[in-house]
Amino acid sequence: MSIAKPVLDVLIRRPQAVPPVWFMRQAGRYLPEYRELRARAGSFLDLCFTPELAAEVTLQPIRRFGFDAAILFSDILVVPHALGRSVTFEAGEGPRLEPLDDVAKLNALATQADERVFAPVYEALGAVKAALPPNVALLGFCGAPWTVATYMVAGRGTPDQAPARILAYREPEGFARMIDILTETSSRYLVAQLKAGADAVQIFDTWAGVLPPAEFARWAVAPVRRIVENVRREIPDAKIIAFPRGAGASLGAYVDQVAVDAVSIDWTAEPSFVRARIQNRIAVQGNLDPLVLLAGGTALDRAVDDVIESYGKGPLIFNLGHGILPQTPIAHVEQTLRRIRGR
Numbered sequence: 055m056s057i058a059k060p061v062l063d064v065l066i067r068r069p070q071a072v073p074p075v076w077f078m079r080q081a082g083r084y085l086p087e088y089r090e091l092r093a094r095a096g097s098f099l100d101l102c103f104t105p106e107l108a109a110e111v112t113l114q115p116i117r118r119f120g121f122d123a124a125i126l127f128s129d130i131l132v133v134p135h136a137l138g139r140s141v142t143f144e145a146g147e148g149p150r151l152e153p154l155d156d157v158a159k160l161n162a163l164a165t166q167a168d169e170r171v172f173a174p175v176y177e178a179l180g181a182v183k184a185a186l187p188p189n190v191a192l193l194g195f196c197g198a199p200w201t202v203a204t205y206m207v208a209g210r211g212t213p214d215q216a217p218a219r220i221l222a223y224r225e226p227e228g229f230a231r232m233i234d235i236l237t238e239t240s241s242r243y244l245v246a247q248l249k250a251g252a253d254a255v256q257i258f259d260t261w262a263g264v265l266p267p268a269e270f271a272r273w274a275v276a277p278v279r280r281i282v283e284n285v286r287r288e289i290p291d292a293k294i295i296a297f298p299r300g301a302g303a304s305l306g307a308y309v310d311q312v313a314v315d316a317v318s319i320d321w322t323a324e325p326s327f328v329r330a331r332i333q334n335r336i337a338v339q340g341n342l343d344p345l346v347l348l349a350g351g352t353a354l355d356r357a358v359d360d361v362i363e364s365y366g367k368g369p370l371i372f373n374l375g376h377g378i379l380p381q382t383p384i385a386h387v388e389q390t391l392r393r394i395r396g397r
């Protein structure tokens with residue numbers, strides 16, 4: 055007899071009495087066991103590409119908190135790495151890439167990823183799958199082409215992704231070539247993650263919300279729509295969550311055009327709009343403010359109750375509106391889980 059995974063039940067639109075819960079970036083620097091292992095691992099990419107270590111870090115928050123989903127420990131920037139771009143992670147400073155900031159570089163970008171780079175990721179998924187409790191879902195992921203492109207162009211995180219936006223206006227054809235390469239590579243990468251044991255995959259479009267409507271349609275909607283189509287051509291019942299952060303009122307059109315099973319929403323979402331326009335069709339995931347989780351206290355209890363009152367009658371996966379912050383006290387995560395689970 056197979057044991058149900060509540061996250062997968064929600065993805066087929068079966069609301070749960072107690073919503074399943076996981077947190078974006080649940081493996082990471084707020085956990086002492088992560089910091090300890092990270093210090094021993096060498097570079098961040100070594101951690102991502104050593105299957106035993108990536109699997110161990112993936113499992114740490116499951117053991118400590120009993121989340122309902124484990125998300126594979128890796129990063130969205132392994133895709134540019136596999137496309138031959140240099141990617142490093144400086145301690146405390148975030149990622150650094152060799153900027154791809156003119157049309158000659160865009161046109162010289164490799165069309166095919168070095169697939170061998172991904173082998174340890176699939177191995178890590180297999181190891182996590184074997185170790186997970188049967189009710190816990192395993193999530194794979196990739197970055198959406200637009201978000202990955204913003205880091206490839208700027209070579210680092212920027213507040214408003216201006217370098218990529220400017221390049222997309224100036225060199226739309228070269229930019230589209232890069233987006234197409236990322237779309238095809240990411241599609242194959244997600245299919246392979248699902249074949250390696252992921253129960254579902256999430257597509258992170260962290261920077262979707264900086265785009266005006268026409269650019270949002272071209273760079274955020276169209277590529278993710280194609281990824282979903284490509285993945286479902288190979289795996290028709292693939293379960294896919296999208297996180298078009300900051301999409302706001304465009305979320306309705308997004309869900310009409312991108313046939314995902316759930317969207318992850320941020321804390322600025324308006325509940326009546328989301329219920330009427332999104333949750334009537336697909337599951338929602340979200341959307342606690344990571345800052346209220348950090349702040350704690352009665353404000354945290356109230357905010358947890360608000361998410362459940364706003365979305366708990368429909369299909370809901372409880373999550374944050376964006377990643378957990380490194381300064382978040384562990385006691386606040388425990389408080390949140392007690393509040394959700396009523397004990």
Ligand code: 1CP
Pocket residue numbers: 077078079080081082083092098125126127128129130131143145146147148149195197210211212258260376377
């Ligand atoms: O020193 C460290 O330990 C590095 C911190 C760190 C961690 C823990 C980075 C660098 N990446 C990760 C893991 C990671 N990244 C996961 C693991 C699974 C999980 O627990 O959720 C995932 C899903 C990501 C995805 C990711 N990486 C996104 C999309 C989601 C989001 O949070 O917006 C983005 C934008 C990145 C890029 C990235 N990698 C790392 C950092 C610090 C950043 C952000 C850079 C910036 O914008 O300044």
